[in-house]
Amino acid sequence: MDIKDLIVDDRDRGVFRVHRSCMTSADLFRQERERILDRCWIYLGHESEVEAPGDYRRRTVAGRPLFFIRGKDDQIRVFLNSCPHRGAMICRRDAGNAGVLQCFYHAWSFSTDGDLIGVPGEDAYGPHFDRTEFCLKSPPRVDSYRGFHFVSFNPQAEDLVTYLAGARDYLDLVVDQAEEGMRVVPGSNRYTIKANWKLLAENSLDGYHLVPTHRTYVDYIAGFGTDDSGDTVSARPPGVAKALGGGHCVSENISRNGRPIARWHPIFGEEARERIARVRRRLVQKHGEERTYRMADTSRNLLIYPNLLIMDFVAISIRYIEPVAPDRMEVTAWHLVPREESGPALATRLDSYLTFLGPGGFATPDDVEVLESCQAGFRATEAGWSDISRGMLNPCPGTSDELQMRGFWRQWHAHMQGRDRTNVKDR
């Protein structure tokens, strides 16, 4: 099938279909690597994961072994995790602290800013040996936005802020919730889903599946009752879904459940009520009513195209998807919290995270199941197409409409055909 025919996008009839070979074909998977993962900005990690000079973290990003390390000058640098000498991995733990980086093969050593500083028996190389040719290499592009560090393997990539397009404002809305900045708490959830990576990008934004798939979660929360005292929320319009340009999309909901930042819910317990009210007053003072309302009373699932999600609802989760094979992805999730929270405030937030999020939560296992079920279903190749048309003729699409998923797919389709940006105003 020709790539241009993989998606049917008929705006007059309100029909949007994706051919299921997009999720199964090894050829398309290889092309995705070249045309998307090797061209876009891809998430690497958060600044708080390396707090002290010498702290490092190892990651696999778009298939490459990388690590990032904070230097003595406080700068975070990113290196390919492969020795410039003959290839061995320099960094052999997922996390740690190092003053000098020494390769265990022939014991070449490197400073934390990547310079080659030690070569056993260096004279044997003769007078033309030049240490500067053997510095640790960085990915072609490295940049960060408000603590989120990204890399790109495309030397011509536009700068990160331009790339983030409309997603930038939503990242601000997350980071601004903290008084003293955000940090990632220790520990990450890592799991494999035997499904194509795009299914999780889609599912993470899909409001339509919430009630049918996550019924046990919805019932569990309903069991705690709701807090409708002084409820200004019901007077507000329902949630919205938006394509933010460049494939980034958001589904923004009015939160009826609790938000640890500044919306109390009975599940948090009576003792949390006053504390949460205080945070809210602080937010209003600093950001005004309207922005506080957005931070506290709305929640958002944000896709930073192609494979990063910021899930900001019962807590804030950073979810990175590493495509591994057409029918396999590896997921890593971290928990992002305001630095100023500790003790009971932090405990409330950590607890809230675990209700929905994470592979031991009351909802994520069902998402894993549903994606694997779709992937298995795709083996019935005669079925051909998946439908993502919901709300296509709706002039103001809500979160149960599927505009946000179409935004992702349109960008994917453009990239796969060698084109660049999609139109921001897509329906």
Next chain:
Amino acid sequence: MSRTGSLRSQVEEFLFREAALLDEWRLDDWLDLFADDARYVVPSTDLPEGDPERDLVFIDDDIIRLRARVDRLNSRHSHRESPRSRTRRFVSNVRVEETGDGELRVSANLLVYRFRSGEGAPYVGAIEYILRRDGRDLKIAYRRAVLDLEDLSWHGAVSIIL
């Protein structure tokens, strides 16, 4: 039999009964083994020493959430376990230590094979308990399953009780 020997066999008997209840999916009966102030914790694979008060873990249940977890697993809408997987658990290397206050600190090795959807794989790890005497029986006051797996890999989730 020595005193520790008979204490260990009493504890083993308890752990084997617990394992059977879980493999048979008799989760309501399993809940009866817990004290009201109990806690069930599964730390993240990359931070086995993780503390739920500070760190990201997979599971941190008090008795209320543990009951809710069982309700959920009993429901046909708990899709990862509906239909249920087949499990077989092996509990071994049991060690028991009496603490001064009448509680028992117990550790054991845990191996749970889980089969579903045409595939199967083990969860491997250690399990720690604090058991409390309750008349002639024991109650679980604390239960912590620490996985040796580097990530959840094939399982994709912690969808059963570990």
